[in-house]
Each structure stands twice: as structure tokens, then as C-alpha cells.
Amino acid sequence: MIRQLLASLVVLAGAFLAWAFFVPGAQETLADYGIALPFLPAAEPLVANVEARGPAAGPRSGGPVLMGPGGRPGGRPANVTTTAVTIATVNDSLTAIGEGTAMSSVTVTSPSGGTLEELLVRPGDRVEAGDVIGRLDAETEQVAYDRARLASEDARATLARQEELARSSIIAASALATAKLAADTAELELRAAQIALERRDIVAPISGTVGLMRVTPGNYLAAQTAVTTIDDTSTIDIDFWVPERYAAQIVPGLPVTVAAVALPGRSFAGEVSAVDNRIDPASRTLQVEASIPNDENLMRAGMSFTVALQFPGEQYPAVNPLAILWSGEGSYVWKYENGAATRVMAEIVQRNSDGVLVRADLAPGDAIITEGVLQLNEGMAVNLLDGPAGVGAVQAAETAPRAPAN
Known part of the structure; x- marks a missing residue:
């Protein structure tokens, strides 16, 4: 047992000496705690912007303080790199899948019973309201x-x-x-x-395009027998569903852009024509209808469409994911300003692959520390190795003294 204890003490002593000799800043750290080893050379303390006033020393007003262990003045400035804050917009677009229907669609039926003598139109013909399309005996x-x-x-x-x-x-x-x-x-x-x-005449009730015939001349038709369909496709109505969170932003007249699966490379513009008055409780979605002019008669009822909508969206500062840290108060970042590190609370709104959107007091171009964040304290002087210095730091560059490099 005594041998194991002695071996442990020897290992600890060797580790301590290796740290004291080879770790940069170790001597200054020992000096800050009042520990002086006789076999080590005396360390020269590095202090920036600290001026002795009487028996105590304190920082000059307006300058960063070199912070040592425990948040006390003294020690070397930390080396950091920064990235600039950008502004990102979220919830500014929506894409949905919808199905097209004709503006007006009617199933033409026989008005009375009898034998069908003739049909006066063919599928695909354009008819006007009141035109005779067939006759009974x-x-x-x-x-x-x-x-x-x-x-x-x-x-x-x-x-x-x-x-x-x-x-x-x-x-x-x-x-x-x-x-x-x-x-x-x-x-x-x-x-x-x-x-x-x-x-005895079968008449078109609306203007539009005739569909396939469901009967042929010679058939006996009972009253209300379906003969064909007529679709008015001068305008295509597209029904689609949107998530509940967009309900307040979708109003009649909102512009939309649609693309049909059957018409690759083509897009068509229109607007929202109707919005349902309730949210579907099962899917938590809202039904919306958009009207798209069909002047070229390329779109047909029943086609599937991709509907795209644009909104003003919400703007948030975007920071590098490496800059996000956590404390008991929540997430925060270190902001490089006037040669020092300043903590800024940053509530995470959305995580993206290229940045984290936060709700924080940050402006575009602010320098956020991304490397060297674990050794920082509030107001600690830092050396900027790479990255933007931020607007405030650039303005103060001529007046703020630089800390000596390691």
C-alpha cells in the first residue's frame, strides 16, 4: 500500500513539473496564486490597460482587461477567431400539392325518357350554353x-x-x-x-368543352341518364392544404405560382380565390383554393399541381453553430467588440446546416467568436487571429491598445 502511494505521488509530481515547464502560461498562473518555485525562472506578468492607483490596481476606463484564472485581472489574452453575423429569413415560402378542377363542371343528363336518335357533338368539342348536343325521338x-x-x-x-x-x-x-x-x-x-x-332535345347548360360520351344513338335513356360532361376550363381552380401555422398569412388575392406534373418546364401564375373557414382537426391543416387562368387551354381538370406561395417571412440573426454555448440561463454566444469578449444571450430559433438562427441583440456584421470560446470570461481581452473584427472593433482599433502576442 505504501509503495502504491509513493508511486502515485511521484506520478503527480512529474505531471505537475511537466505542466509547469511546458504549458504556456503555467508560470503566470502559479504567480497569480502566489506560488513561486525556486527552480523556475521568474515569470513576467502581462497586463494590458491596467494602471496602479494607490495600493490597489484596477483597469483603465474604456479598455479591456486581461483576465486570469477565476476571472481575476492578469494573465495572457486568449487567441480567438470570429465569423460575421448574417440575417436569415424563415417561413417566407410554402410549397404544397394540389389537384385542379374546372371553374364550372356539369354532368349533362337526359331531360326525359326516350330513345336517343342522334348526338350532335363529339368529345373535345367546344359548345356554348344552350347549344343542342343530342336529340331523343x-x-x-x-x-x-x-x-x-x-x-x-x-x-x-x-x-x-x-x-x-x-x-x-x-x-x-x-x-x-x-x-x-x-x-x-x-x-x-x-x-x-x-x-x-x-x-326531347339534350341541351348544354354551360359553355365549355365536351367530355366523353356515355351513351350512343339507339340507346333508350331514362330521365336523368348521364350523357356526357362539360367542363369550363377557362380558369382552373386548385385545391390544396397548408399547415395551420400559415393560416393567418393566407388571404384571398395572395399571388401563387403553380407547376403541373404533366407540363414540365412550365409555370402558371394566379391567386388565392378562397380560404376555408376552419382548420381540419385531424390533420391540423387549412384548405385553400387558388384560381389560375388557362388562356392557352393547356391545363385540365384533375391534373396534380405543385403550388408555391411567398410570404414576408421572419428575419433572425444567423450565427456559426460553433459559437453556441450553454449556461444555466440558456444559450449564448461571445461577441468580439473593442478587443474584448462580451457575452450575448441567444435563444435558438432554428438549426440549419449552415447556421443557427437565434433571437438575440445582434446586428449584421457583428463579429461572433467561434474558436477559443471555452477560455473566455466577460470583458476578457482577446487576440483576433482570423475573421471579421466587427463594426465596433474597427472603429476603436486606432484608440484601443493591442495586447502583446504570445
Whole structure:
């Protein structure tokens, strides 16, 4: 046991002597603590900007202090390198995937039952609202219409004769009223027959492009049988979803840019046309609709689109990741200013591969210490080996004395 203790003491003594002889600044550190070894040469203390005033010594006003162990004045200045603070913008853009729909889309159906006699359009044709695109057999309805027309003409002629006789006071007023009622009834029957005849025509309800036909001539169509679709694609509406955090920034009229998977290399501009009034509780997203003019008729309903939006965003100082340190109060960085190190609290906002965005009292161009940070104290004088000196340090370079190099 005694041999092990002696061996340990010898090892410790050897380590101490090696540190005292070979580690730069070791002699000054021993001198700061009042330890003088007789076999070591006396160390010359390095003090910058310290002026003796009476029995005590203190720093000159306005100059950095060379800090020794424990934060006491004295010792050598630390060697550091710096990088400049830059400003980065986050949350300034958003990309989403959406699906295009036609501005107006209608499924054309048969207005009544019957046999389809003919189709007057083909898929892809452009039609206007009110154009006839197909016809059902209409012989029965045509006969009914002709009969109603003749009955109406006869009733009108009878009414005209009764009115002539009434002016001569030959017939009673009740007979004239009966003739008027018969004429009006015949007119209503004629209108009903005309409507039934018109319903044998299949009419386009909107302007647009005709889709594929779902029936062929000769088919018997029940009422409301789907015949085809018509899409008005003069404007394409794109539905997409955005995260909840963008809800306050998306308003109708916000410009958007879209690109279609089916149209590589092309982009189209439009704007937000509608925003839903609630957040989806399951996905925490908001549904948005954008309208894109389709003047070249290149986009079609059902296409998938990549939607890009731009926002003002939020700006934060960006610092080198090596500059971030932690204390009991939170994260902080060392700022190089007037030849000394100053601690600046820096709350981390976002970590990127090329920098850390922080919420701190920093300006673009400020010099942030990235190497030599572990040996720094508040107000400690430092030697700048590489990197920007910062605006404040450049302005004070002519007046602030330089500490001697190691």
C-alpha cells in the first residue's frame, strides 16, 4: 500500500513539473496564486490597460482587461477567431400539392325518357350554353304539340267571334267569359306541349368543352341518364392544404405560382380565390383554393399541381453553430467588440446546416467568436487571429491598445 502511494505521488509530481515547464502560461498562473518555485525562472506578468492607483490596481476606463484564472485581472489574452453575423429569413415560402378542377363542371343528363336518335357533338368539342348536343325521338310529342296548337288557334278564333257579338249585345257576358277561359286553357295546353317537345332535345347548360360520351344513338335513356360532361376550363381552380401555422398569412388575392406534373418546364401564375373557414382537426391543416387562368387551354381538370406561395417571412440573426454555448440561463454566444469578449444571450430559433438562427441583440456584421470560446470570461481581452473584427472593433482599433502576442 505504501509503495502504491509513493508511486502515485511521484506520478503527480512529474505531471505537475511537466505542466509547469511546458504549458504556456503555467508560470503566470502559479504567480497569480502566489506560488513561486525556486527552480523556475521568474515569470513576467502581462497586463494590458491596467494602471496602479494607490495600493490597489484596477483597469483603465474604456479598455479591456486581461483576465486570469477565476476571472481575476492578469494573465495572457486568449487567441480567438470570429465569423460575421448574417440575417436569415424563415417561413417566407410554402410549397404544397394540389389537384385542379374546372371553374364550372356539369354532368349533362337526359331531360326525359326516350330513345336517343342522334348526338350532335363529339368529345373535345367546344359548345356554348344552350347549344343542342343530342336529340331523343319526338314523334309523339310533336303530334301533341300540333294538336295543342290547332286547339289554341280554334279557341282564339272562337273568342274573337264572341267578342264581336258582345260588342253588338247579341250574346250575354257569361258566354264571352266562357270563350276567354277556353282560349286561355288552350294556350296553356300549347305551352305544355311545347315544353314536352323541347325536352326531347339534350341541351348544354354551360359553355365549355365536351367530355366523353356515355351513351350512343339507339340507346333508350331514362330521365336523368348521364350523357356526357362539360367542363369550363377557362380558369382552373386548385385545391390544396397548408399547415395551420400559415393560416393567418393566407388571404384571398395572395399571388401563387403553380407547376403541373404533366407540363414540365412550365409555370402558371394566379391567386388565392378562397380560404376555408376552419382548420381540419385531424390533420391540423387549412384548405385553400387558388384560381389560375388557362388562356392557352393547356391545363385540365384533375391534373396534380405543385403550388408555391411567398410570404414576408421572419428575419433572425444567423450565427456559426460553433459559437453556441450553454449556461444555466440558456444559450449564448461571445461577441468580439473593442478587443474584448462580451457575452450575448441567444435563444435558438432554428438549426440549419449552415447556421443557427437565434433571437438575440445582434446586428449584421457583428463579429461572433467561434474558436477559443471555452477560455473566455466577460470583458476578457482577446487576440483576433482570423475573421471579421466587427463594426465596433474597427472603429476603436486606432484608440484601443493591442495586447502583446504570445
